[in-house]
Amino acid sequence: MxxxxxxxxxxxxxxxxxxxxxxxxxxxxxxxxxxxxxxxxxxxxxxxxxxxxxxxxxxxxxxxxxxxxxxxxxxxxxxxxxxxxxxxxxxxxxxxxxxxxxxxxxxxxxxxxxxxxxxxxxxxxxxxxxxxxxxxxxxxxxxxxxxxxxxxxxxxxxxxxxxxxxxxxxxxxxxxxxxxxxxxxxxxxxxxxxxxxxxxxxxxxxxxxxxxxxxxxxxxxxxxxxxxxxxxxxxxxxxxxxxxxxxxxxxxxxxxxxxxxxxxGEHAPAADVDAIIDAMTEYARAETEKRTPAGFIVRPMLGLWNGRPGARAWRRTLSDSLAAGWEAADAIAAAREARHEAAEASGGSRGV
Ligand SMILES: Cc1cc2nc3c(=O)[nH]c(=O)nc-3n(C[C@H](O)[C@H](O)[C@H](O)COP(=O)(O)O)c2cc1C
Incomplete structure (x- = not known):
């Protein structure tokens, strides 16, 4: 480009x-x-x-x-x-x-x-x-x-x-x-x-x-x-x-x-989606300590994998985990795993 x-x-x-x-x-x-x-x-x-x-x-x-x-x-x-x-x-x-x-x-x-x-x-x-x-x-x-x-x-x-x-x-x-x-x-x-x-x-x-x-x-x-x-x-x-x-x-x-x-003419701050998820996990822990509801923290992350393998598994696991009352960082970890498995199953790649 x-x-x-x-x-x-x-x-x-x-x-x-x-x-x-x-x-x-x-x-x-x-x-x-x-x-x-x-x-x-x-x-x-x-x-x-x-x-x-x-x-x-x-x-x-x-x-x-x-x-x-x-x-x-x-x-x-x-x-x-x-x-x-x-x-x-x-x-x-x-x-x-x-x-x-x-x-x-x-x-x-x-x-x-x-x-x-x-x-x-x-x-x-x-x-x-x-x-x-x-x-x-x-x-x-x-x-x-x-x-x-x-x-x-x-x-x-x-x-x-x-x-x-x-x-x-x-x-x-x-x-x-x-x-x-x-x-x-x-x-x-x-x-x-x-x-x-x-x-x-x-x-x-x-x-x-x-x-x-x-x-x-x-x-x-x-x-x-x-x-x-x-x-x-x-x-x-x-x-x-x-x-x-x-x-x-x-x-x-x-x-x-x-x-x-x-x-x-500069690099993006994060190297790839996984780096964003790492940073957001840390952010989620800090915000949870301040009593920010998990849904607020996680909602902007729903679209992170859109257009890439495993996006649906990512969204569904995030939503289900939140509905089950999980803390934000735990919901993110579960969704990361589910997305990875879904991407592997479909032959897709792990990162960007
Ligand atoms: C959910 C949603 C909320 C919006 N809220 C505002 C708003 O608070 N202030 C504003 O000026 N425009 C608002 N907009 C309009 C957007 O700023 C933008 O003008 C519009 O979506 C067209 O740009 P896009 O085609 O790139 O989305 C909103 C749009 C959406 C989809």
């Missing part, structure tokens, strides 16, 4: 006014109920360099709730962006200040989620219909923290999905100083489709995102949606500054082993 080397790695933001910081050319998307701290810890064994995100966190939950619960992370997860949802500039800025104090690297605003619950809170994709409010939020956060402030959005919502509408949105928000635009390359329907359908049914329109970059060459544009291999990710960099990977990172984490080599 062709390597991107320096060009693909990180784009220094100098010259990309008004951006702050360094832009990572690849990131792992925010995903509710997926990209928790355990998943992020595991993914750091696969890529040291990609930018990671939290799940979406409602700013009000941080400001009026339990910031320590929502904003906890392990230093090894950095560079790490926190993604907030909300529509109130003051509360988003207050949440951003708390995130900055705790060491996050970036503040991201969710303008892409179309769920009913999120819309009721006037968060997410419905904000694409109110660019002035998004601009006010970005402006307020930017004047409160020194971190990069970025926006994740769609190419359009409902009938407001012309390229001109997208440009108008981006221009308004860019004027407020947004440091990067991550564009999920499909529109969202605010009613009639579930969030899952809204990630599948509206067609991907990569050309709109490429054109957006050509229209605003001085802005940092990241593309998202339907990217399933490192090679496909690299191809997008011909047209945009960065690429964000969502479901494919969760479903087949080990197919991203090549990211650091291809994008940054």
């Amino acid at each position: 062709e390597t991107g080397g320096d060009k693909a790695g990180s784009v220094r933001a100098e010259g990309f006014a008004p951006s702050r910081g360094v832009v990572r050319s690849i990131s792992i998307a925010p995903m509710l109920d997926r990209t928790d701290r355990h998943f992020r810890f595991m993914m750091r064994l696969i890529t040291r360099q990609a930018l990671f995100y939290t799940e979406m966190i409602a700013a009000s939950a941080v400001v009026h709730g339990k910031p320590d619960r929502f904003l906890a992370f392990n230093e090894v997860e950095r560079p790490l962006a926190v993604q907030f949802g909300g529509d109130d500039p003051a509360s988003l800025a207050a949440a951003a200040a708390m995130a900055e104090d705790r060491g996050f690297d970036e503040i991201n605003l969710n303008v892409g989620c179309p769920s009913d619950r999120v819309q009721r809170g006037r968060m997410g994709a419905c904000l694409m219909l109110d660019a002035a409010r998004v601009a006010a939020i970005v402006d307020r956060i930017r004047s409160t923290v020194a971190l990069p402030v970025t926006v994740k959005h769609r190419i359009g919502v409902d009938r407001r999905d012309r390229f001109e509408d997208l440009c108008e949105f981006v221009e308004t928000v860019a004027d407020a100083g947004a440091d990067r635009f991550t564009v999920h390359a499909r529109k969202a329907w605010l009613s009639g489709l579930s969030p899952k359908q809204n990630r599948e049914i509206p067609p991907l329109r990569y050309a709109d995102v490429y054109k957006l970059k050509r229209e605003f060459p001085h802005l940092i544009i990241e593309i998202n949606g339907g990217v399933t291999t490192p090679a496909a990710a690299l191809e997008h960099l011909e047209a945009v500054d960065a690429v964000m990977i969502g479901r494919a990172a969760y479903d087949t984490p080990c197919s991203w082993f090549e990211v650091d080599r291809i994008f940054f």
Whole structure:
């Protein structure tokens, strides 16, 4: 596979006014109920360099709730962006200040989620219909923290999905100083489709995102949606500054082993899947001591062998062991053995 080397790695933001910081050319998307701290810890064994995100966190939950619960992370997860949802500039800025104090690297605003619950809170994709409010939020956060402030959005919502509408949105928000635009390359329907359908049914329109970059060459544009291999990710960099990977990172984490080599010219932190399992076993023991439920620790590991011999035995043994109340490290050991036996039986190999 062709390597991107320096060009693909990180784009220094100098010259990309008004951006702050360094832009990572690849990131792992925010995903509710997926990209928790355990998943992020595991993914750091696969890529040291990609930018990671939290799940979406409602700013009000941080400001009026339990910031320590929502904003906890392990230093090894950095560079790490926190993604907030909300529509109130003051509360988003207050949440951003708390995130900055705790060491996050970036503040991201969710303008892409179309769920009913999120819309009721006037968060997410419905904000694409109110660019002035998004601009006010970005402006307020930017004047409160020194971190990069970025926006994740769609190419359009409902009938407001012309390229001109997208440009108008981006221009308004860019004027407020947004440091990067991550564009999920499909529109969202605010009613009639579930969030899952809204990630599948509206067609991907990569050309709109490429054109957006050509229209605003001085802005940092990241593309998202339907990217399933490192090679496909690299191809997008011909047209945009960065690429964000969502479901494919969760479903087949080990197919991203090549990211650091291809994008940054470095080796992956872990040598192979077995090395990840060793590190996760140690992690599981430490988290079990802190009384973290076994299911939380092990769930991100379910997809580790996907696409390789023995994957089903691995998943089934992990799930069964957890259901039987085993500790995380013991469930992992049993699943490792079962996977190995299944792979041997099918003539497959042990490692990567
Ligand atoms: C289970 C799940 C949860 C998601 N949660 C969020 C979220 O909290 N915030 C957000 O901006 N996008 C969220 N998304 C959307 C992803 O970040 C991404 O935009 C989308 O999955 C398209 O990228 P992909 O095709 O690479 O998966 C979620 C997606 C999934 C599958």
